[in-house]
Amino acid sequence: MENNYFAHESAFVDEGCTIGDGTKIWHFSHIMSKCVIGTNCNIGQNVVISPEVVLGNNVKIQNNVSIYTGVTCDDDVFLGPSCVFTNVTNPRSAVNRRGSYARTHVGKGASIGANATIVCGHDIGEFAFIGAGAVVTKNVPAFALLVGNPARQLGWMSEFGHRLQFDANSKATCPESGQVYELKDNIVTRIA
Helix, strand or coil: CCCCCEECCCCEECCCCEECCCCEECCCCEECCCCEECCCCEECCCCEECCCCEECCCCEECCCCEECCCEEECCCCEECCCCEECCCCCCECCECCCCCCCCEEECCCCEECCCCEECCCCCECCCCEECCCCEECCCECCCEEEECCCCEEEEEECCCCCECCCCCCCEEECCCCCCEEEEECCEEEECC
16 A cells, blocks of 8 residues: 655654655654554654654644654644653653553644643643743643743734734734634634
C-alpha cells in the first residue's frame, strides 16, 4: 500500500499508525505505534509522538516537541519549538505508572509557544494562546491568553491570534479579520 504522506529517511514510523494524506514528517522524528495523525500535518525535526496520540488535520509541530500518550489535538493546532506535554502527575523511576496516564486535550486552533510545558490532565480550549515558556497547571478557557510560570491569564485572543480589547459593551473586534467577539460571564464567543 502506498503512503500518501512524506517521511524523511531518518524519521521512524512504527507499524500500526494512521497518517493522513499530505502530512510531512521531518528529520529524526519518531511516530510510535497506534498514533492517529490527520491530513496536511507538519511534524518538525526531532519530534517524539508517543503511542495512541491523536492529532487532527493541519496540526503544525515545530522542532524538538514531545507529545506523550494521553494527548489529543483538534484541527489547526500549533505546537511551538521544544514544547512538552506530560502524562503522569507524580512520576517515579521505580514506580510503573503505565496505564494511569492523565489525559490532555488541545482544542481547535490553539497555539502553544516555544518551551511551554503542559502539565497533564489540563485541557486547552479552542483558539487559546499559550505564551513561550509558560507552565500550564490548570484548564485553559477558549480564546484565553496565558503566560508565565505558573501560567496566568492576561487576556483574550482572536482566532487570528490578535489580543482582543473589549469595550464597555463587552464586544471586541479582531483587527485582522474583522470578526466580532463577546465576553460574557468570563466566556468569549465569536458572534460575527
